[in-house]
Amino acid sequence: MSWCCRLGVFHSGLPSVTWLKMMQIPRHGVADGSDECISRLSELTGIDEELVRATAISRQGERVVRHRAERFGGDFALRTHTTYCPACLLEDAEPGGLSAGRRVGRVNWMFAPVRTCSVHGTLLVRRGNRGFHERFQDMALVAPNDAELDRLASHAQQRPPSLLQTYVEQRFEGVQAFEWLDAQPLDQAVRASEMLGACLAFGAHTDLDKLTMSQWCEAGTAGFEATSKGPEGIRAALESVEAASRKSKSAGGPQAAYGRLYQWLQFKKSKREPGPVREVVRDYILDTMVIEPGTKLFGEEVLVRRRHSVRTLSATSGVHPRTLNRALVRAGVLPNGDEMRVDARTSFGAAEGDALARRIVNSIPIKRIPEYLNCNRTQAATLVRVGILPQVTPGLGGRGGILTNVATEDLDGFLVSFRSQGRRVVTPSDGMVDVITASEIVKETVTDIVRLVIEGALTRVETLDRTLKFRSVLVDPEEVREVVQAREGQVGLSVQEVAAKVKLSYSAVMALFKHAGPGGFPVLRSQKIVNARGTVRHRIEEKKIARFEAEHVSLDALSEERHATSEDLLRSLQAASIDPVFCGSGKHDLIFRRADL
Structure with a gap:
């Protein structure tokens, strides 16, 4: 339009x-x-023709x-x-300029998000047309005289182009750098950025009609910083918008949280899709x-x-x-919740909550588990206590x-896992018994044997009809005993074995676990193995026993080494003023310390 205005004057002097x-x-x-x-x-x-078309805004x-x-x-x-x-218009008036002293309307001025002159870094002047005749933008007619332009230029507000304006201008030049934005029509990308940016910069409930050109520039930059990152950037921005809204509107649904953005998408008045x-x-x-399911959200039913x-x-x-709230907090579904207070504003994943x-x-009480599993009350309680059967809220x-x-x-x-390790049989093989009977034979807890079965540690496992439930699983007691002993043997010797090796009583070895040496540490250390019943068994690594024997010796062991009676040896040690570093229940x-000998 501006070019046509200049053409007439240039070629014929006509308007x-x-x-x-x-x-x-x-x-x-x-x-x-x-x-x-x-x-x-x-x-x-x-x-x-294509160069001419590049300056036009064509109706399609x-x-x-x-x-x-x-x-x-x-x-x-x-x-x-x-x-x-x-x-810009004042510079156009220079006779030696590119337009030979005639005003030029820039095509980018026509686009809504272009609010700043990228040449002078000032806000553009934008006003509504005075009539239909001004739709034809002849800058010699629609802009004021040079004196008024000079006044406007001297008072123009300094403002760099928004990031959104720069994006629009670059996109017209064919630049593609932001995948999510570039995949949609330009006006949709701009509108999404400006609406989100206005809520970010001025609050979700700001009056959009009262925002100034400068404020829309600010909104454009804020919104583009989010939308240029795609959906993840938008989600992060929405979190910020809601957090700011909740300071003044602590309760309410999405309209309270997202204000104008929500209203734009929910109550759209324009036929243009938001994208x-x-x-x-x-x-x-x-x-x-x-x-709630059935709610209409942005035109689509939930x-x-x-x-x-x-x-x-x-x-x-x-x-x-209250029961639910306590369970949700303890289960970690509401990790920051208070199990004693229900917070109506807090929400959580429906799938986790429903589960x-x-x-x-x-669920059933523990006292009803024996009937459900076909076991006794003690076994049921122990399976729950050790966590094989988890409570609703542990x-x-x-x-x-x-x-x-x-x-x-x-x-x-549990029954599926317990039975899955076995071979289906109609009648038990020789020596095979249920885990309850096996527990009585090998003196191990039922729960420890159950663990061995579930872990696949036993090679001989059979299952009878599933209606027997807990008692349908059969094991070989001898194999159970061997596996238990092998596992305990992997971490050294038992207390009895250590006592025999170093020539001390059982009680003396147990006492050494608590008796501190010169460095303040126990003279002998053990690894504790606790079965399902809570019984503690001590196992001592052989290298620790060897270290103990290298530094210490019992009276009976020294008697064997020196081929002397313990009485004669004790008298000799006393005569030499060598005192024991540990005294148990008797002289044996x-x-x-070997260093004192």
Whole structure:
């Protein structure tokens, strides 16, 4: 349009209206960048048709226009506004300039997010058109005289182009650098950035109609910093927007949290689609807030719940809110929750919450486990105590009511795991007995034998009919004994074996585990093995026994080494003023340091 205005003056001295009429070029054809107009201008001037087209904003149908390779909604090109940079127009007036002293309208001034002159770093002047005639942007007519331009230029607000404006201008130049934004129409990318940026910079409930040009620049930069990173950047920005909103609106749903952004997507008044940002925001809301199934969110019905509150989970499961809250906190579903106080604002994953509630509802008290598993009460209690059968909420002891129950799915899972190690038989092979009988034979706890079966440590395991449940699993007691002994043997000798080796009593060896030597550490150290019944067995590594024998010797061991009676040896040591470093219950439990001998 600006070029056509200059053409008329340059070639004939006529105003643009007269010249275009003489050349049989309709003004609306110039304004719409029609193919006929562009071909006619190219023919008249000899300028390549594509170069002419690159300066046009062409109508592509109802509410769709095009500039260069970009297509966008009609509102993106501000045909209802006049925009200019006073400093640029004053420089155009210089006779020696590129435009021979005539004002030039820049095509980028026509686009909504372009609010700053990238040459002078000042805000553009933008006002609504005074009438339909100003839709044809002849800068000689729509902009004021030079004196007023000079005044406007001297008072122009300094402002660098927003990151969003720079993105728009580069995209018109064919630059593709931001995958998520570049994949959508330019006006959708811009609108998403500006709406998100306005909420980030000025709060979710700011009055958009009152934002100034400078503030929209600020919003453009804030929004572009998020949208340029794609969905992850937008989700991070939404988290910031909600956190700021909650300082003034601590309660409420997504509209309270996201304000204008939510209203734009939920109550859209324009026929122009908001684009991919809608799905990103929708997914984020469903992932972070309690939205009931059946709710219409951004034009689409919510089919599956993604988040629960304690209240909604209680309503769907029938479990008391306080019980649920305590279980959720202890299970880590509400890691920062207070198990004594229900917070109505807190939400959590629906899948995790539903699974926990299902376990609570479908659980039985420990006293009913014997009937369910076909075992006795002691075995059931021990399996629970050692964690093979997990309680709904571990760590409550007997004080948690329903939360100390065991879920039937865990009981069923245990039976499957327990039986999976065995070979199916109709009648037991020779020597094979159930784990309860095996426990009585080898003097090991039932729970320890169960562990061996589940871990696959036993090679001979048989299973009878599944209706026998716990008693359907058979083991070989001799193999159980061998495996237990082999495992304990891997960590050294027993107390009895050590006592025999170093010539001390059982009680003396046990006492050495607590008796400190010169360095303050126990003279002899053991590794404790605790069975399911809680019985502690000590195993001592052979290298520690060897170190002990190298530094210490019992009276009986020294008597053997020196081929003397313990009485004669003791008298000799006393005569030499050599005292024992440890005295047990009698003279046979005396220990001396070899360095003193």
